[in-house]
Amino acid sequence: MDHHEQPAPLVPPAPLSAVELTAMRRSLTDGRLAVTRRSLLRAGGALAAVAGGAAALSACGIAPAGRTDAALTVDHSAAEKRIHFSSWTQYMDVSDDGKHHPTLDAFRRRTGIxxxxxxxxxxxxxxxxxxQAQLANGQDTGRDLIVLTDWMCARMISLGWIQPLDRSQLPHASANLAAQYRNPSWDPGRKHSYVWQGIPAIIAYNKRATGGRTVDSVGQLLEDPQLAGRVGFLSEMRDTIGLTLLDMGKRPEDATADDFDAALARLQKAVDRKQIRRFTGNDYTSxxxxxxxxxxxAWAGDVVQLQSDNPAIGYAVPKAGYMTSTDNLMVPGKARHKENAERLIDYFYEPAVAARLAAFINYACPVDGVRGELAKIDKELAENPLILPDQEMIARSHSFxxxxxxxxxxxxxxxxxxxGA
Amino acid sequence: MTHTETPRSSGGDVRLRGISKTYGSFTAVHPLDLTVPAGSFFALLGASGCGKTTTLRMIAGLEEPTTGTVELSGRDVTVLPPYKRQVNTVFQNYALFPHLDIYENVAFGLRRRGIKSVKKQVEEMLDLVQLGPMARRRPQQLSGGQQQRVAVARALINHPEVLLLDEPLGALDLKLRRQMQLELKRIQTEVGITFVHVTHDQEEAMTMADTVAVMNGGRVEQLGAPAELYENPATTFVANFLGTSNLIQAEVVEAGGEELLLRAGDAKLRLPARRCSAPARSGDKVLAGVRPEKVSLAHADAAGTLAEGRNRLPGRIKDASFIGVSTQYVVDVPGLGELAVYEQNIERDGRLVPGAEIVLHWNPAHTFALDADQDIDAGADLDEEAA
Amino acid sequence: MTTTETPAPPERPDTADSLEIRTTPVRKRLIPYWLLLPGILWLIVFFAAPLVYQASTSLQTGSLEEGFKVTWHVATYWDALAEYWPQFVRSVAYAAVATVLCLALGYPLAYLIAFKAGRWRNVVMILVIAPFFTSFLIRTLAWKTILADGGPVVGALNHLHVLDVTSALGITEGHRVLATPLAVVCGLTYNFLPFMVLPLYTSLERIDPRLHEAAGDLYARPATTFRRVTFPLSMPGVVAGTLLTFIPAAGDYINAELLGSTDQKMIGNVIQSQFLRVLDYPTAAALSFILMAAILAMVTLYIRKSGTEDLV
Known part of the structure; x- marks a missing residue:
């Protein structure tokens, strides 16, 4: 790294870096940036899907999202040694040749599933x-295990579309789930869901763009005139509002509508003053x-990857606290292989497996006791509080x-x- | 432009000096000198690819000559773009503007020259070509013949010094073509503009033009009045391309006088010395020619009754086809090959049937002779191909 | 003409001949409809039905939990329009500017390809279409690099003080281009340019070059030839190109999302957010309908005005 006085010319229009591409690929598909061609299709498709066919069309209305009687689900796990697992892109370890998922292969070798x-x-x-239509009608979606973000999990659990998990099948999971995730308000006692990865939302900055200064509070993001027009917030409501609430001394865990409005007003002021440049999805990385x-x-997982490519990227965990959302594993209603799914959930809570995954995808690992295993793979990652949060880090974590x-x-x-929309 | 009632403009003359056009290594037109007299109806006749259209386009300014100059009415226009030349063109397939109606197509040139009140002139012109009622139609709603007349009107309304016509009748059927030939000739006579007409149709050229230039391989083979070209072809190409010719390999036996004496096979042929376009000394090879309609047939039995002094060749009728006004015979002449004979059906001799031994005879004055160093079949089949 | 030879044929309805005359055409007449069937079914399933469904959705009230019922709540339309008219106006304005820019850039390009490119025609054509080989999103993201604050383009514009002028006009923001109206319009222009060039090229390429010669022969200078012959004859391409550019540009939301800021959001962004975030399906459906109706009205007017029906 050179130490010239003047900031090095900001990135020339170079080909996209691997991180950017990764981020982009995710952003193309990630719900956090709901800008995808698919979502456009969905705009049309949702109508049709929600319709559930021509019958609903003539009925002219959308049926209320009903409850599924999950108890009636028959489990075929014993007879069918398989499991259908739906997840996001770039969310599983991949072998060097790109064709296999080593952890899943190991699971099959061990369990035959x-x-x-x-x-x-x-x-x-x-x-x-x-x-939606299938679950509302109590039908099998063909998936045994899905990964969704916490607020969506909350919605689906409250709709009764998620099967409760059998704690006795989840010895590792119940033992190793990090304490901060154990009791979300939307799924007390983790009866329906287990964390796949934690997604801390913190502050990231580019030292070349800030002139070497650190940026370590939401207040600074919103008010520092030197950052005017070059500040980004996430288009993910809970992260952006949550961080603002924390900066205002409010807890997102029990914020009122007035608190929400106050945070919103503070952000609006920054928008009006052109302090905030954009609300972004994953495309903030580039x-x-x-x-x-x-x-x-910024999301911590991105920050880890950005930093490994660009030493000018720094991050700060605001003293006032930061938001951690989660992506969670759940077994949807009528899934045929619940028990197999539970075994897979439990498998990923074995520290060695969790470490492999964490080393690969760089998100916050929700499993206790991973540090030693991760150190075997990569010492530096094992010390990274964004992947394995320390006590201080955990203490500052909040959720909406x-x-x-x-x-x-x-x-x-x-x-x-x-x-703006 | 004047708004006065000027008499129909008389045409200008066209002078091409040393004009040529090459595309890469291909020479479309060899250096060429040509003068088209003012007010004449001039035809450039030749098979496709002979350079006639390129020559026309160089006059119009649509092609830049590789060498040479173009003069219109004594003014060098070689470097002028088309829109600055007092020349208009009737394009092959007409190139009418499909987005404009007939009226506007015809008015196009006038409007471009800033003439505001075009109504009278356009209407007159449409009347001239008998399309008055069609003024508001689009070109694609007209028949081929009507479109052709619009194309002529669109060009003529500008009173150009020279009107160029590029195969203007090529897309019409035979009957309509005949009609339009007469029509164009009438218009030309009426307006007095110089017409340069490009065609591959020798009949069309001969019917319409005062002067015909026969082009072949980028060169003018022969230039002259239609009858002159027909009667005195200077090359085998002209002899074959314009009508049909019987060409016979012959050797000069006697030269020097008013007449040449030739030997063809065993026969002796005579012709006026001035009708031999090749230098002819005793012993030289020439091609003797005679048009089929000049030749008469006599049954071998009647050979003795023929007048003295006629050229004669013995032969046998190979084929006879009756086509109404005449009968066309193919006669096999031993040692000389096949000759064509067109006999008027006036007094038909019943003995003249295939297989009959006959004698061909004709007036020596109708014989011509050409340089033997040419392809004897040059231009023979081109007419049909092009048509 | 003699009439003796041709007595009128008596009516013989019972003969095979007349039967055939009557039946064959019927069967023949049906063939086109059979051939149309797949297309019609396609339209019904993927266009008409969603449209009807969308219309019904826009007239519903309710929530995801309680379900939505048709209550003929037409006020949704007025509310949506009252709330989001700025985004509507913005969408139309951005799309219009982008369309004009596309025409200004695309016409010379199409002209060159059609008349001047010669044997390079196909190469240039492929270059025009090449961006389509990558995804819309990637192409748009690439503009974030092109227009980066520290990039050479913005550097040059700043150096020439262009951005001072554009910022004063309100189409850029300070010394940057990204997250401003200019960036969004640039993105729209770039992304839809091929939709302009291709129809323009097609209609220019169809023009008989002899018409240009004829115009020149009839005293039209090159500029006049273009104005009086080339351009009028390319009108079908101009109309098709502007429609193909304007319609998707007006409904686009990706350029505004990625290259714009909060003040550049277009109606597509609103519809998307109503559908996905707020889960207010009726409002989203109503907005879609208003957009569709507005575009339809504008397009109809435009086609009438441009008077190209008989040329198309």
Whole structure:
């Protein structure tokens, strides 16, 4: 790294780096950036899907999202040694030749259960639209295990579309789940879900763009005139509002509608003053890398990857606290292989397996006792608090409270207005 | 432009000096000098690819000559773009503007020259070509013949010094073509503009033009009035391309006088010395020619009754086809090959049937002779191919 | 003409001849409809049915949990329009500007390909289409690199003080282009340019070059030839190109999302957010309908105005 006075020319329009590509690929498909061609299709498709065919068309209405009697589900796990696992892209370890998932192969060798792993979840809302009709009608979606973000899990659990898990099948999971994740308000006691990965939302900045200064609070993001026009916030409502609430001394765990409005007003002020450049999905990574964004709210997993490519990228965990959302494993209603799915969940809570996964995908690992295993793979990663949070880090972690459907709708409406649409 | 009632403009003359056109290594037109007199109806006749259209386009300014100059009415226009030349073109397939109606097509040239009130002239012109009622139609709603007349009107309304016509009748059927030939000739006579007409149809050229230039391989083979070309072809190409010729390999036996004496096979042929376009000394090879309609047939039995002094060849009728006004015979002449004979059906001799031994005879004055160093079949089949 | 030879044929309805005359055409007349059937079914299933469904959705009220019922709540339309008219206006404005830019850039390009490119025609053509080989999203993201604050383009524009002018006009923001109206319009223009070039090229290429010669022969200078002959004859391409550019551009949301800021959001972004985030399906459906109706009205007017029906 050179120490010239003047900032090095901000990134020339070079080919996209691997991280950016990865981020982009994810952003193309990630629900956090709901800008995908597919989501456009979905806009049309949702109608049709929600319709559930021509019958609903003539009925002219959308049936209320009903409850599924999950108890009636018959488990075929013993007879059919397989499991259908739907997840997101770039969310599983991959062998060097790109054709295998070593952890899943190891699982098969050990248990004889074949995992049909499909990366067919691109967007929480899109996926919801896709399975909504089936789950509402108490039908099998063909999936035994799905990964969705916590607020969507909350919605689906409250709709009764998720099978409760059998604790006795989950010795490792119940023992090793990190304490901070054990009791979310939307699934007390983790009866229906286990964390796949934690997604801390923190502050990242580009030292070249800030002139070497650190940016370590949301207040600074919102008010520092030197950052004017080069600040990014996430288009993910809970992360952006949550961090703002924390900076205002409020706890997102029990924020009221007034608190929400206050945070929103604070953000609106920054938008009006042109302090905030954009609300972004995953595409913030390339902006930050180039220095178009000097500082922004960022997801920790991206930060780990960005830092490994670009030493100018720094991050800060705000003293006031940060938001951690989670992606969670769940067994949807009528899934045929619940027990197999539970064995797979439990398998990923074995520290050695969790370490392999964490080393590969760099998100916050929700499993206790992984440090030693991860150190065997990569010492540096094992010391990275974004992957394996230390006590101080854990103490500052917050999550958004479960919102009622009415709140969800109202908050999202207001947040959409904030972001211009 | 004047708005006065000028008399129909008389045409200008066209002078091409040393004009040529090459595309890469291909020479479309060899250096060429040509003068088209003012007010004449001039035809450039030749098979496709002979350079006639290229020559026309160089006059129009649509092609830039590789060498040489183009003069219109004594003014060098070689470097002028088309829109600055007092020349208009009737394009092959007409190139009418499909987005404009007939009226606007015809008015196009006037409007481009800034003439505001075009109504009277356009209507007059449409009347001239008998398309008055069609003024508001689009070109694609007209028949081929009507489109052709629009193309002529669109060009003529500008009173160009020279009107160029590029195969203007090529797309019409035979009957309509005949009609339009007369029509064009009438218009030309009426307006007095110089017409340069490109065609591959020798009959069309001969019917319409005062002067015909026969082109072949980028060169003018012969230039002259139609009858002159027909009667006195200077090359085998002209002899074959214009009508049909019987060409016979012969050797000069006697030269120097008013008459040449030739030997063809065993026969002796005579012709006026001035009708031999090749230098002829005793012993030289020439091609003796005679048009089929000049030749008469006599049954071998009647050979003795023929007048003295006629050229004669003995032969046998190989084929006879009756085509109404005449009968066309193919006669096999031993040692000389097949000759064609067109006999008027006036007094038909019943003995003249295939297989009959006969004597061909004709007036020596109708014989011509050409340089033997040419392809004897040049231009023979081109007419049909092109048509 | 003699009439003796041709007595009128008596009516013989019972003969095989007349039977055939009557039946064959019927069967023949049906053939086109059979051939149309797949297309019609396709339209019904993927266009008409969703449209009807969308119409019904826009007239519903309710929530995801309680279900949506048709209540003929037409007010959704007024509310949506009242709330989001700025985004509507913005969408139309951006799309219109992008269409004009596409025409300004695309016409010379199509002209060159059609008349001047010669044997390079196919190469240039492929270059025009080449961007389609990557995804829309990647192409748009690439513009974030091109227009990066520290990139050479913005550097040059700043050096020439162009951005001072554009910022004063409100189409850029300070010394940057990204996250401004200019960036969004650039993205739209770039992304839809091929939709302009291809129809333009097709209609230019169809023009008989002899028409240009004829115009020149009839005293039209090159510029006049273009104005009086080439351009009018390319009108079908101009109309098709502007429609193919304007319609998707007006409904686009990706350019605004990636290259714009909060003040550049278009109606597509609103529809998307109503559908996906707010789960207010009726409002989203109503917005879609308003957009569709507005575009349809504009297109109809445009085609009438341009008077190209008989040329198309």
């Amino acid at each position: 074949t995992v049909d792993y499909t990366e067919d979840i691109n967007d929480n809302d899109e996926f919801f639209g896709k399975v 902006d930050l890398e180039k220095g178009d964004l000097a500082a922004c709210v 409270r479960a919102l009622t459907p009415q709140e969800n709708r109202a908050f999202n409406q207001k947040f959409s207005d904030l972001t």
